[in-house]
Amino acid sequence: MIDNKLLPKLSQNLLEILEDEEYYNITIEVGNDPYKNDETLINIKLPNILPETFQIILRYIYGGKLPLEEYDISDIIKILNHHHQMNEIQVWEHVIKWGLAQNPELPSDPTNFSKDDFNTLKNTLQQCIPYIKFRNLTSKEFLKKVKPYRKALPKGLYNDLLEYFSDNDYDQTKKSEPQIVKEIKSKNIDSKIITNQHVEIISRWIDRLKNKDKLTNSYEFKLLYHDNRDEPGVNRIKKFHEACDNKPRTIIVIKVKDRNEIFGGYNPIEWKSDKSYGITKDSFIFSFSNDSTENYVLSRVNDETKAVCNCAYLGPSFGYKDLCLSINLGGNIIIKCKKMNYEEQIIGNSDVLFLDFFEEYLIIYGEKLSLEEHGVSDIIKILVAANELSLQELIPDLESFLIENKNSWIEQNFDLLYQTSFENNSFLEL
Template identity: 55%
Template sequence: MLINIKLPNISPEIFQIILWYIYGGKISLEEYDILDIVKIMVAANELNLQELIPYLESFLIENKANWMDQNFNLIYHISFENDSFPKLQKHCKDLISKEPNKIFNLPNFSTIPEKLLITLIQNDNLRMGEIQIWEYVIKWGLAQNPELPSDLTSFSKDDFNTLKNTLQQCIPFIRFHNLASKEFLKKVLPYKKILPKELYKGLLEYFLDNDSKKAVLRISKEYKEIHIDSKIITFQHVELISKWIDRLEIADRLQNSYEFKLLYRDSRDGSSELISRFDKLRMICKNQSRTVIVSKVKGNNEILGGYNPIEWKFDNSYGITKDSFIFSFSND
């Protein structure tokens, strides 16, 4: 009896290479195109050949870094589609944090996802003026809506609303106060209809009142990688949680640096028995304060969690606080 196995995401050519590896135990990557190597890596993950993935990741990073930077959008999408490519994820994070300008200058910059764009414009290591950042954001927003007129003077009210809706998550991270008055007048004012009313009013007051102006610089700081011992959240999540703890807005600069120390991990400290797992959790977390609990929803990428500033007692008593909160992340 023959069994028909369908692998729609793997081409016959790539599958043949995988078969050679399975039966021969070796694979010579020098003879393949870079894109083929990426496809081999994706196929290896789909076929659960986990021992092959680190080798392929290392080869790409050590030998094809320039190509990956030029095709960053593809590598970023593949890396973060799941957690199977940790080395590529780190490569992408390093580029975002240390050399974000490279991504802005990509020929296909306009195709990057919104989440990545927001990460970029929040970055303190950007070596460009705020007006350039604004122009890149506008360029990205227009590219998402190719039906909009090419001439801004031809925009209708609906056209402005379309662009406003596209950029509503990005605009809060633009540091408009870093602009010169002429830059605001020539580059931002024509797009006033996409700005929130309160923001626009505040900017008008700022740029019209010379006495109120003071420089707010985009400070370039040395990048320090934050190591988070978690298989669920990243340092970007930690930064956001830290801001919530300090009651800051997303666009505010984080003033305090918190150390997140792993207390309990279910895969490490738990057991197969549900009750025993809760007992272990109680034992480890008893009398601990300022704790964050995170969990990943089975079957999708949603992350649920909460922050508790007061001690865990587990003695049928309860405490009162106004500083606790719950949260969720959609890890798309």
């Protein structure tokens, strides 16, 4: 019999060979990097396996051990997904089994779960959920295996899946195909954080539509402020307020430092710096994870008296701490996410994170106002109404139209126009 001391030593020697990059005669390509041909080597291509996942598996092949405690649960899920003998429902069952094992106080039967039990499991599975390809399940598997744990899933995700599997046109032969989100018909968004697909989803949320509903309005996301991560935190907060205060209907999108996540929120009213709470029933916050528009959490305000928090030393903040940008003692901007005044927490396993950078957008209705159809007096009335309704983004277009197309009328009615401009300080061009 081989001495038990020999095997660990042999495994260690093999691992040292693995880590030695000097001598090799086989290359194994994983991921989707461009193929480089080398006729002197045996080349194996595995494009569907992530490089970091394959590195873990290689260490198991060479060393005979897989120290799972050293890896994040997300890495373990990736290994399960790349195991060709394991289908998606088996991955889901293993994830649930693991989640229950982390919380032995939970009942084994989800029908006996309390609200707190579901929240506990939800927080435990937070990092796993984005890696589950739920759309690869059959309708029967979804209803039997996933639905009982629906309260442990992000609300938006479960509603989308329920709609997906309940669709009469659902074709089982196409269940493995990824969902394609049609891009919004507008200008490409000027963003380093979100894409046009994010814009379309957020636009639906503004109109309280489901993800499959047809857009009733077209919105343009006009960049108001792009944060500079290299500046001191105090300066960044100050510049945000200078650029965005007193402007209604804005969206903030936030890039989290060292995490593949996007946070954000919609504020239909104005930002201010007066240590007050803004009141609205239409604000919401959200998160997207793992570069996917399918993995998200949408949380609407449930205490409209504390929808947004206005303070000069805070960045854009929603609720008391539901989504708050503040400065820590080290001068860095941190993100606080703790369920207080919104429906649910947009992140499960931590309530304080570090900010990378953020962007703020003004939401502009995409429909055009045909000014040629209106007389000058009507346009003046529209100007006044736009000012009273805080439609600041509309005023420059109206002013430019008058200056460029109605110059003779302006000269003939200078007194009237002067009085109107004097009474409305927003008419700067006139």
